[in-house]
Amino acid sequence: xxxxKRLEYGFSGYQLPPTPRAPRTARxxxxxxxxxxxxxxxxxxxxxxxxxxxxxHEGDKLNQEETIKKEENICDNKxxxxxxxxxxxxVSDSGPASGITVSDFSESVPSIPExxxxxxxxxxxxxxxxxxxxxxxxxxxxxxxxxxxxxVDVVIRDDDENSCGCTQNNKTFIGDRRIRRLLASKQxxxxxxxxxxxxxxxxxxxxxxxxxxxxxFKKRKLYQFDHNPSNSLxxxxxxxxxxxxxxxxPQDSHVKLKIKSFRVPEFFIEIPETATVSSLKRTVxxxxxxxxxxxxxxxxxxxxxxxxxxxKTLLQTGICHDNKLDAxxxxxxxxxxxxxxxxxxxxxxxxxxNEIVTTKNVNESDHESNRxxxxxxxxxxxxxxxxxxxxxxVRKSKCAEVAQRRIRRPFSVSEVEALVEAVEKLGTxxxxxxxxxxxxxxxxxxxxxxxxKWKTLVHTARISPQQxxxxxxxxxxxxxxxxxxxxxxxxxxxxxxxxxxxxxxCRLL
DNA sequence: TTTAGGG
DNA sequence: CCCTAAA
Numbered sequence: 017x018x019x020x021k022r023l024e025y026g027f028s029g030y031q032l033p034p035t036p037r038a039p040r041t042a043r044x045x046x047x048x049x050x051x052x053x054x055x056x057x058x059x060x061x062x063x064x065x066x067x068x069x070x071x072x073h074e075g076d077k078l079n080q081e082e083t084i085k086k087e088e089n090i091c092d093n094k095x096x097x098x099x100x101x102x103x104x105x106x107v108s109d110s111g112p113a114s115g116i117t118v119s120d121f122s123e124s125v126p127s128i129p130e131x132x133x134x135x136x137x138x139x140x141x142x143x144x145x146x147x148x149x150x151x152x153x154x155x156x157x158x159x160x161x162x163x164x165x166x167x168v169d170v171v172i173r174d175d176d177e178n179s180c181g182c183t184q185n186n187k188t189f190i191g192d193r194r195i196r197r198l199l200a201s202k203q204x205x206x207x208x209x210x211x212x213x214x215x216x217x218x219x220x221x222x223x224x225x226x227x228x229x230x231x232x233f234k235k236r237k238l239y240q241f242d243h244n245p246s247n248s249l250x251x252x253x254x255x256x257x258x259x260x261x262x263x264x265x266p267q268d269s270h271v272k273l274k275i276k277s278f279r280v281p282e283f284f285i286e287i288p289e290t291a292t293v294s295s296l297k298r299t300v301x302x303x304x305x306x307x308x309x310x311x312x313x314x315x316x317x318x319x320x321x322x323x324x325x326x327x328k329t330l331l332q333t334g335i336c337h338d339n340k341l342d343a344x345x346x347x348x349x350x351x352x353x354x355x356x357x358x359x360x361x362x363x364x365x366x367x368x369x370n371e372i373v374t375t376k377n378v379n380e381s382d383h384e385s386n387r388x389x390x391x392x393x394x395x396x397x398x399x400x401x402x403x404x405x406x407x408x409x410v411r412k413s414k415c416a417e418v419a420q421r422r423i424r425r426p427f428s429v430s431e432v433e434a435l436v437e438a439v440e441k442l443g444t445x446x447x448x449x450x451x452x453x454x455x456x457x458x459x460x461x462x463x464x465x466x467x468x469k470w471k472t473l474v475h476t477a478r479i480s481p482q483q484x485x486x487x488x489x490x491x492x493x494x495x496x497x498x499x500x501x502x503x504x505x506x507x508x509x510x511x512x513x514x515x516x517x518x519x520x521x522c523r524l525l
Numbered sequence: 526t527t528t529a530g531g532g
Numbered sequence: 533c534c535c536t537a538a539a
Contacts, residue, residue, distance in 0.1 A: 421533065421534075422533065422534085423533095424533070425533095464533090464534090465533080468533070468534095
């Protein structure tokens with residue numbers, strides 16, 4: 017609702033903070049939400065180092081050195097993210113964010129088909145192809161953090177905003193290798209009920225999207241359109257045009273796309289330790305499949321803009337142009353546009369952007385020497401220029417450069433109104449106060465964000481309505497923006513001085 | 526940490 | 533949104 021409001025500018029409209037402000041260092045860290053972010057940006061290397069450390073502690077004397085060596089290699093050029101699985105405390109401790117929960121089937125432990133029974137532990141690997149040769153040689157299984165009821169809660173997640181895997185909330189993130197060890201250490205049995213529950217809980221699962229986070233499936237294959245599509249689901253080659261594509265000609269240049277980092281929402285699985293590994297695999301697969309085949313669809317972004325016309329050829333969209341390959345990205349989005357979430361509600365869906373790698377595949381004859389000296393197939397990781405953030409541009413050679421750009425979260429009209437109202441009252445130089453006053457509960461809105469938004473609002477208000485983009489802001493609000501901006505830019509210095517004075521006085525008293 | 530501005 | 537000099 018937009019309230020028609022008459023402003024009375026002047027000092028009477030200026031509002032002092034409710035209480036004298038303590039020295040900055042002592043102020044409440046209301047904006048500390050972000051302070052852990054950097055820590056969260058632990059790179060794969062760190063993760064793997066942690067894994068290695070854990071393995072050491074767990075007394076796996078057998079392949080200790082080899083293990084470490086392997087883990088390190090992973091982080092080398094051939095590096096990619098391994099599955100992260102958390103062995104964590106009972107569900108009751110896991111808070112409200114329990115997504116898929118498969119449980120309570122210890123009572124029904126049907127016989128397992130032999131073919132499944134014989135599944136090897138390493139089959140659980142999702143994408144760690146380079147390690148599949150490893151046999152599960154676990155003489156002594158590592159300790160597992162079990163539920164009291166004998167269930168093992170397996171959580172796959174990539175926690176929080178920009179992290180790529182780390183230790184957080186007392187949950188241990190462990191690598192794929194550990195997974196196998198962990199799994200091998202327990203005999204898990206599970207029956208058909210498991211899958212039923214997965215589907216039964218599908219609704220519940222999506223209801224918990226708020227808690228869903230990204231889970232990186234790093235793929236390292238180079239996908240070509242003319243690949244055998246038989247394994248398309250696995251290797252992503254289905255992304256390419258097929259022979260049915262009218263634009264497809266034998267002579268066509270092909271574009272090679274590689275999904276470097278595929279993300280699926282975080283999900284939770286609870287499974288008894290008596291379940292089999294194959295059951296676990298099925299469960300994970302069910303969940304992942306549901307994610308991809310259900311509520312999500314793929315969006316294609318090019319240079320930050322969404323490609324809406326599905327019928328255009330890659331050539332027409334410009335995807336094939338060398339200079340634009342840097343800016344191609346995919347997003348996973350909900351099929352149906354969700355209603356505007358209330359301010360502060362994370363729109364987790366839009367976060368599922370993929371970091372992809374593209375290369376131009378010129379015709380064999382074409383000179384591949386453009387990249388002077390470099391293999392033209394050299395992979396370049398690019399940010400997923402999705403409607404919302406992707407990974408920062410990263411050269412794949414460096415493990416550390418995995419920091420992600422925050423997701424883009426357009427301000428809703430109601431947020432804009434709250435911002436305008438706060439600025440009207442507080443002025444344009446007290447963004448921390450604006451934050452506290454109007455966005456205290458919106459963790460993802462920092463005072464810098466608010467300042468930035470105000471900046472764009474002023475700009476928006478000044479340009480013609482035709483040039484504006486995004487969700488239209490009511491003209492009434494824009495008028496207020498200009499009015500307030502004009503007023504405060506004129507009075508800022510004076511009032512700021514006044515404010516400082518009063519603060520000083522309060523401090524002295 | 527917060528502000529202020531450029532990128 | 534990011535980055536960062538300055539305060």
